[in-house]
Amino acid sequence: MKNVDAAKEKFGKLIFSELERIEDIKEQQEFIDFKKLDRIIIGIAPGDGIGPIIIKQARRVLNLLLKDAIRSGKVELREIEGLTIENRSAKMQSVPDDVLAEIKKCHVILKGPSTTPRATDPWPNLRSANATLRKELDLFANVRPVCIPEKGIDWTFYRENIEGAYIWGNKGIHVNDDLDIDFVVETSFGSERIARAAFEFAKNNGKTNVTVVTKANIVKLTDGNFISACKKVSKDYPGITLEERFVDATAAKLADPEFNQGLQVFVLPNLYGDIITDIAAELQGGLGTAGSANIGTRYAVFEAIHGSAPFLMSHNRGEYADPSSILRATAMLLSYIGYKKQSEKLTKALNICGIEERKIVITSLRKDASTEEYGDYVIETIEKLGDI
Numbered sequence: 577m578k579n580v581d582a583a584k585e586k587f588g589k590l591i592f593s594e595l596e597r598i599e600d601i602k603e604q605q606e607f608i609d610f611k612k613l614d615r616i617i618i619g620i621a622p623g624d625g626i627g628p629i630i631i632k633q634a635r636r637v638l639n640l641l642l643k644d645a646i647r648s649g650k651v652e653l654r655e656i657e658g659l660t661i662e663n664r665s666a667k668m669q670s671v672p673d674d675v676l677a678e679i680k681k682c683h684v685i686l687k688g689p690s691t692t693p694r695a696t697d698p699w700p701n702l703r704s705a706n707a708t709l710r711k712e713l714d715l716f717a718n719v720r721p722v723c724i725p726e727k728g729i730d731w732t733f734y735r736e737n738i739e740g741a742y743i744w745g746n747k748g749i750h751v752n753d754d755l756d757i758d759f760v761v762e763t764s765f766g767s768e769r770i771a772r773a774a775f776e777f778a779k780n781n782g783k784t785n786v787t788v789v790t791k792a793n794i795v796k797l798t799d800g801n802f803i804s805a806c807k808k809v810s811k812d813y814p815g816i817t818l819e820e821r822f823v824d825a826t827a828a829k830l831a832d833p834e835f836n837q838g839l840q841v842f843v844l845p846n847l848y849g850d851i852i853t854d855i856a857a858e859l860q861g862g863l864g865t866a867g868s869a870n871i872g873t874r875y876a877v878f879e880a881i882h883g884s885a886p887f888l889m890s891h892n893r894g895e896y897a898d899p900s901s902i903l904r905a906t907a908m909l910l911s912y913i914g915y916k917k918q919s920e921k922l923t924k925a926l927n928i929c930g931i932e933e934r935k936i937v938i939t940s941l942r943k944d945a946s947t948e949e950y951g952d953y954v955i956e957t958i959e960k961l962g963d964i
């Protein structure tokens with residue numbers, strides 16, 4: 577009985593903390609209008625492992641594509657130091673307070689991968705820096721485009737990034753040796769705002785359908801409410817239809833052209849979104865072909881979809897890491913802050929270098945191009961494109 581009382585007390589505290597969070601986030605509703613800013617600050621946080629190596633190429637590309645805006649002071653590239661595993665371990669914080677304070681002075685962040693220690697790693701057991709940033713900056717939407725033109729696929733995924741199975745991921749209750757309980761959290765506010773973000777994207781990009789993916793036949797309350805929120809929001813978007821799919825069938829059939837015919841935008845709770853977007857990225861061709869954006873009303877963080885690649889670092893092949901994913905994220909960042917032409921130019925250059933022309937290839941093997949050489953190739957290609 578003592579264990580049950582302790583579990584009940586812990587559960588009660590969790591509920592109160594959640595109700596407080598909901599009140600806080602309700603106050604931050606307005607998205608930044610980048611057109612109205614005198615100066616847009618892009619923070620560059622290299623991270624660790626291969627992070628600084630690939631970020632170097634992204635910095636070169638930003639300096640080139642935003643040359644005029646940087647010169648006129650409309651855009652500032654600002655270095656954010658200290659998001660390394662060494663500094664995070666020394667301070668015993670997944671994102672040290674001073675680093676977070678610097679990040680909060682920026683509008684958007686381009687972030688290199690950051691190591692999250694596992695049990696066998698020589699680092700303390702820190703929480704993922706990404707999970708901390710998502711929560712601290714209220715980055716509620718994870719956005720991942722997946723485009724495979726030859727299969728007629730042009731998808732954009734909106735994954736809810738804070739709630740679901742993740743928000744209390746390290747707060748499960750160990751009742752006794754026979755019973756452990758984890759939680760799934762859904763709030764009407766959280767579900768409606770991710771649904772609205774997906775529908776807004778659809779409206780602004782000429783898309784005609786949004787598909788909500790859940791397991792609502794089994795997870796009735798939280799997934800059921802997620803669908804209800806999508807239905808409620810869809811009423812404000814008359815030209816856009818809402819379809820419903822189950823996550824197991826979606827995962828199994830994602831590559832089936834009949835099943836996914838015509839689907840354009842997906843909206844998913846956190847856990848399903850994590851899994852489905854990884855499958856979709858793999859279908860597209862893996863790590864180098866996708867970037868990822870974490871978006872909130874006040875802040876947005878853009879990053880590669882891969883990690884810090886300790887294997888490459890420990891085999892002295894860090895300098896051969898593929899910068900394509902962070903460069904795809906850079907293209908997303910440019911579009912997000914209103915530099916759409918520059919974004920399109922970078923995307924076009926990446927398609928030329930990685931898919932169409934492939935004058936040099938990058939495989940992370942020493943016999944092929946280094947990160948720097950591949951960066952040179954992308955820069956040359958951008959320069960050749962001139963004004964598109």
Ligand code: NAD
Pocket residue numbers: 626630688689690691692693694706863879880881882883884885886887888896897898899939940
């Ligand atoms: P990983 O993505 O770092 O590596 C997976 C495989 O892909 C490895 O074989 C690696 O060598 C290769 N790879 C990754 N990026 C590459 C690149 N740019 N070019 C060529 N090959 C590349 O995944 P992991 O090994 O599971 O994770 C390593 C660390 O990164 C862990 O600490 C993990 O927590 C962290 N991580 C961070 C993020 C992030 O910051 N967003 C995301 C995922 C993993």
